[in-house]
Amino acid sequence: MKNSIINVSNDRASLDTSRRNFLKISGAGLALIGLTLVGCEDDDTTIIDNKVFDLGSGDVGILNYAYALEQLEADFYTKVVNNFYSGISSKEKELFTDLYHHEVIHRDFFKAAISGATSSILPTLEFHYPNVDFNNRNSVLATAKALEDTGVAAYNGAGKYITNPDYLVIAGKIVSVEARHASAIRDLINPGSGDFSGDDVIDANGLDLAKEPKDIVMVASGFIKTPFTWKEQGIQ
Amino acid sequence: MNILKLLDKLSNDKFFSTEASRLDAIKNMANFSSNVAIAAVPLGFGALISSSAKAENSSDLKITSTTLFDDKLIEALQLALTLEYLEDEYYRIGLDTSGLISSSDRTVFMQISKHETAHVAFLKSALNSLGETPVPKPTFDFTVSGNFSPFTDYNQFLVLAQAFEDTGVRAYKGQAGNVMGNKQILQAALQIHSVEARHASQVRRMRANKGWIELNHGGNMPEATYPVYAGEENVNQAGFNTATAFGPEAGSAAYDEILSGSDAATIAGLFIV
Numbered sequence: 028m029k030n031s032i033i034n035v036s037n038d039r040a041s042l043d044t045s046r047r048n049f050l051k052i053s054g055a056g057l058a059l060i061g062l063t064l065v066g067c068e069d070d071d072t073t074i075i076d077n078k079v080f081d082l083g084s085g086d087v088g089i090l091n092y093a094y095a096l097e098q099l100e101a102d103f104y105t106k107v108v109n110n111f112y113s114g115i116s117s118k119e120k121e122l123f124t125d126l127y128h129h130e131v132i133h134r135d136f137f138k139a140a141i142s143g144a145t146s147s148i149l150p151t152l153e154f155h156y157p158n159v160d161f162n163n164r165n166s167v168l169a170t171a172k173a174l175e176d177t178g179v180a181a182y183n184g185a186g187k188y189i190t191n192p193d194y195l196v197i198a199g200k201i202v203s204v205e206a207r208h209a210s211a212i213r214d215l216i217n218p219g220s221g222d223f224s225g226d227d228v229i230d231a232n233g234l235d236l237a238k239e240p241k242d243i244v245m246v247a248s249g250f251i252k253t254p255f256t257w258k259e260q261g262i263q
Numbered sequence: 264m265n266i267l268k269l270l271d272k273l274s275n276d277k278f279f280s281t282e283a284s285r286l287d288a289i290k291n292m293a294n295f296s297s298n299v300a301i302a303a304v305p306l307g308f309g310a311l312i313s314s315s316a317k318a319e320n321s322s323d324l325k326i327t328s329t330t331l332f333d334d335k336l337i338e339a340l341q342l343a344l345t346l347e348y349l350e351d352e353y354y355r356i357g358l359d360t361s362g363l364i365s366s367s368d369r370t371v372f373m374q375i376s377k378h379e380t381a382h383v384a385f386l387k388s389a390l391n392s393l394g395e396t397p398v399p400k401p402t403f404d405f406t407v408s409g410n411f412s413p414f415t416d417y418n419q420f421l422v423l424a425q426a427f428e429d430t431g432v433r434a435y436k437g438q439a440g441n442v443m444g445n446k447q448i449l450q451a452a453l454q455i456h457s458v459e460a461r462h463a464s465q466v467r468r469m470r471a472n473k474g475w476i477e478l479n480h481g482g483n484m485p486e487a488t489y490p491v492y493a494g495e496e497n498v499n500q501a502g503f504n505t506a507t508a509f510g511p512e513a514g515s516a517a518y519d520e521i522l523s524g525s526d527a528a529t530i531a532g533l534f535i536v
Contacts, residue, residue, distance in 0.1 A: 125473065128513035132505050139503045183453045186439075187446040195443055197501060199436040199456065200518040204475055206460035207519075211474040214465060219367055221374035224461035233381030234454035235461070 082257040083147050086191050091149040092240055094137035096181055099250055100130040100174050102154045112164045126208055133201055153252040168216050175209035176228055177246055183237035336445055339438035341398045342524055344386040346434055348400045349531055350427050351379040360414045375462050382455055402536040421470050426488045428463035430530050433522035477512040490530060494520045
């Protein structure tokens with residue numbers, strides 16, 4: 028009986044933690060956090076202070092944005108390859124190892140590129156995957172599909188905000204690799220189908236998705252524990 | 264401008280230098296906006312263009328400064344249209360050739376073909392909206408004077424499909440700088456570019472290759488296709504060595520390289536009579 032109470036108590040503690048994180052990152056509406064805090068001043072949420080990182084303006088903001096997304100993808104695949112789902116084939120092992128390599132390389136590239144251009148570099152973010160079962164093939168594939176499609180739509184939507192042609196070309200070099208990943212993952216989920224470039228992502232003009240940073244952050248924030256803002260794009 | 268003239272220009276190193284006669288032919292923004300206003304633009308492209316025209320029209324200074332840029336923009340779109348014509352006709356013939364594509368692979372190629380057809384229509388309407396005449400469809404010879412037999416040999420059909428898709432990815436990327444002055448067209452080009460990459464990955468995997476390109480190895484491809492992969496082995500991105508962490512295979516595969524307009528035109532030109 029006592030044990031069970033203690034267990035419950037622990038559960039609640041962990042739930043509280045995730046709730047706090049959820050408040051921090053829920054939706055793109057980071058602006059709402061301030062309002063939420065007013066309502067729960069007696070909580071321990073005062074750790075949310077004014078030091079929340081802002082991605083910045085102009086090309087620096089875009090680079091930090093890409094860095095955030097690549098951090099997420101790299102983190103996800105690191106977890107996948109450190110704990111392959113049971114029964115994984117050697118072919119799928121190879122594929123996920125490749126994706127892990129590519130995303131880590133992308134992440135480290137942005138870290139180097141941004142550091143070389145400015146001191147306003149996004150810190151290392153913390154992530155969580157509340158609804159992902161890393162032991163389950165379907166769960167891992169579904170998450171990988173969401174992340175890769177999101178990456179493609181993010182780069183496609185961000186290109187127009189880039190002013191430096193060299194950065195634009197680099198983004199182009201990366202986005203097509205994300206699209207190659209997305210295609211492969213989608214075909215693993217539904218082999219031999221048209222899903223690799225499915226009608227859910229490609230419209231009647233033959234155009235892939237392009238999403239605004241605000242919409243991307245709303246989707247990705249489900250995985251991102253560390254709050255950040257991007258005032259230039261209305262994310263705060 | 265006919266397609267051969269376009270390809271000839273693209274093959275010329277001085278292609279992107281300014282030509283006075285060409286500049287004369289460029290629509291100024293006043294014409295541009297009126298063209299847009301009356302253009303019957305299908306598929307929603309009109310909305311994209313008209314917002315652009317409106318913005319450009321608000322400043323005379325801008326009109327002048329974008330004139331030279333538009334030259335490159337138009338040429339980039341014409342090159343893209345040429346490549347899409349090629350892919351569209353290729354898959355159409357393939358799907359129409361009975362016994363070529365197995366029923367299990369048919370769904371994939373119908374999906375790809377659908378997109379290439381849409382890309383042709385989209386690029387044509389984009390050019391029309393800009394007051395430009397789309398280049399006509401060239402006459403293609405996918406056998407390259409009898410050197411390939413893609414419509415009787417399915418393996419060769421897959422080989423050329425992979426080459427076309429991997430070329431398309433590189434070619435669109437190579438035009439990024441030429442279209443970035445028009446945000447709507449840049450975004451649309453990016454949206455086509457990633458579709459080509461999805462196609463490329465799928466066709467590569469159907470040939471038991473990885474979906475991505477390691478070093479300059481196309482993956483069990485004939486020598487004639489080597490120009491498609493030349494330069495893909497690059498592991499230096501803006502001074503960052505991408506091979507350091509996991510070796511050159513992963514480092515090169517993590518980035519697709521660009522193809523210049525002239526190189527893309529040379530590859531496409533092989534298949535144009």
